[in-house]
Amino acid sequence: MSALSTGASVLDLLVVLACATGMVGFGLAVSRRKAKAEEYFLAARASRWPEIGLALFASNISSTAILGLAGAAYVMGISVYDYEWSAGVVLIFYCVFLLPFVLRSRAYTMPEFLERRYDGRARLYFAALNVFLNVFVDSAAALYCGALVCRMLLPGPPLWAFVAVLAGAAGLYTLAGGLRAVIYTQAVQAVLLIAGALTIAITTFVRAGGWHAITQGVDPAMLSLIRPAGDAGVPWPGLVLGIPVLGFYYWCTNQYMVQQTLSARSLDDGRGGALFAGLLKLSVLFLMILPGTFALVLFPRLPRPDLVYPTLMLRLLPQGFLGLVAAGFVAATMASVASTLNSAATILTMDVVKRLAPDLPDARIVRMGRRSMAGLLLVAVMWAPQLPRFGTLWQYLQAMLAYAVPPVVALVLTGTFWRGANAAGAAATLLLGTVCGVALFLANVPLHLLHLHFLYVAPLLLALDTAILIVVSAWKRQPASAVAAALIWTPAHYREETERLRAVAPWRNYRVQAVGLLILTAIVVVIFR
Numbered sequence: 001m002s003a004l005s006t007g008a009s010v011l012d013l014l015v016v017l018a019c020a021t022g023m024v025g026f027g028l029a030v031s032r033r034k035a036k037a038e039e040y041f042l043a044a045r046a047s048r049w050p051e052i053g054l055a056l057f058a059s060n061i062s063s064t065a066i067l068g069l070a071g072a073a074y075v076m077g078i079s080v081y082d083y084e085w086s087a088g089v090v091l092i093f094y095c096v097f098l099l100p101f102v103l104r105s106r107a108y109t110m111p112e113f114l115e116r117r118y119d120g121r122a123r124l125y126f127a128a129l130n131v132f133l134n135v136f137v138d139s140a141a142a143l144y145c146g147a148l149v150c151r152m153l154l155p156g157p158p159l160w161a162f163v164a165v166l167a168g169a170a171g172l173y174t175l176a177g178g179l180r181a182v183i184y185t186q187a188v189q190a191v192l193l194i195a196g197a198l199t200i201a202i203t204t205f206v207r208a209g210g211w212h213a214i215t216q217g218v219d220p221a222m223l224s225l226i227r228p229a230g231d232a233g234v235p236w237p238g239l240v241l242g243i244p245v246l247g248f249y250y251w252c253t254n255q256y257m258v259q260q261t262l263s264a265r266s267l268d269d270g271r272g273g274a275l276f277a278g279l280l281k282l283s284v285l286f287l288m289i290l291p292g293t294f295a296l297v298l299f300p301r302l303p304r305p306d307l308v309y310p311t312l313m314l315r316l317l318p319q320g321f322l323g324l325v326a327a328g329f330v331a332a333t334m335a336s337v338a339s340t341l342n343s344a345a346t347i348l349t350m351d352v353v354k355r356l357a358p359d360l361p362d363a364r365i366v367r368m369g370r371r372s373m374a375g376l377l378l379v380a381v382m383w384a385p386q387l388p389r390f391g392t393l394w395q396y397l398q399a400m401l402a403y404a405v406p407p408v409v410a411l412v413l414t415g416t417f418w419r420g421a422n423a424a425g426a427a428a429t430l431l432l433g434t435v436c437g438v439a440l441f442l443a444n445v446p447l448h449l450l451h452l453h454f455l456y457v458a459p460l461l462l463a464l465d466t467a468i469l470i471v472v473s474a475w476k477r478q479p480a481s482a483v484a485a486a487l488i489w490t491p492a493h494y495r496e497e498t499e500r501l502r503a504v505a506p507w508r509n510y511r512v513q514a515v516g517l518l519i520l521t522a523i524v525v526v527i528f529r
Helices: 010-030 037-045 049-060 063-076 078-104 110-117 120-153 159-207 210-217 236-253 255-262 267-281 284-298 305-316 321-356 362-390 393-404 406-417 423-444 454-475 491-501 510-527
Strands: none
Touching: 010 120, 010 159, 010 321, 049 159, 049 255, 049 267, 049 321, 063 078, 063 120, 063 284, 063 305, 063 321, 078 110, 078 236, 078 255, 078 267, 078 284, 078 406, 078 510, 110 120, 110 255, 110 321, 110 406, 120 159, 120 255, 120 305, 120 321, 120 362, 120 393, 120 406, 120 423, 159 210, 159 284, 159 305, 159 321, 159 362, 210 284, 236 255, 236 393, 236 406, 236 454, 255 267, 255 321, 267 510, 284 305, 305 321, 321 362, 393 406, 393 423, 393 454, 406 423, 406 454, 423 454
């Protein structure tokens, strides 16, 4: 076997190159260079549920998640899976209470949806937050993780060179085809990703000596999902109070994820895709998290947890298989970058440019979208090599969200159920909530005046932001507009839907599907509690 010094053979590198080239070619082939904004940014609102579910899964389980989850499992055990199984519960909530109103609004973006519930100030704030997190958290982290693996396969070039190549590959078909190209390629990338992760999981389990050898060589606490209140990883109060806050932002309001369901051809397709993604999320325990914990038996002294998954790939897989798994990893990187790139450009174009110049023709809007993508991609490429300075990747991702997103979660969550929430309360919440988040971050992280786990920070800030919204809204009462009133859930909506579902076969009833997902989730949690 002709191999490089890292253990990556020429055959493996050729397989990765062939798969990456084929993925870019496929993305360009399915691209439709049409001028209409709805086709470019929302795939003409014609996506079906399998495409949506696979796209959601591929966007979420990116190279960032693979490295982050495996590394976190190596350090703190399988309790990191609490972020994953809870996603199904959050998606069920999204399907029942929020998705019908989001699709009915015909909004292009979640910031636009927030404007219809409140006003333009909320839209601009949320647009800025989404773009910031998409570029500096999601895109940059995905590029860094993909480049890290590529550099271990081929150690000669610097990290930034791999970042640039991966960004260029994903940007090429995304710029050409918009969300349609993103969704179609993500469906293929999801299959590659699952196949590669399954190969790693089985190989790691066998090489570690099976379940008995693993339980003998790993602290039993590392194999438990429910951890004590003082646990440094996922304390159980944080599981109950903190993870739902982060999950609600990520799955229900983040344009990066919601854009997949915004492209649905119908409410049933949107709901079916979201529930399908929740089902796929259950597999993450076996595909990515348990292998990270199993690595403690095989490689107990790795210098950085972010190196766990690349080490499993390079040290355990035979020639040829390494190339296939690495190809899935590269595909995951491209899926994440393409999705975040498209969502951030959609926000900049539709929430900023279109708002300032509402009469722009669709052809100009699409051109602006492509230029926005190119600019944002350049920023992500420059920021990605800086991420090793922030400790473990998982800490970087979760801590950023815990301090930044509670004001938006308060607006969406409270505004969905309480008619009294108004624009004055929303503006005060965004202003004061941001100040409180920055102040708490400074006191907790650089100054060390407090020692709060970030899973306690998120619900604390959410409670404070909700109180601000309620108090100011009650103080400055404003009648809800007809547009805002149409976006508020009431029991009447549930009763009307119940009547409609009577004519639907049980296996097609999303409520029955949701209950089935909850039962499967409960079974997994009980087994590994």
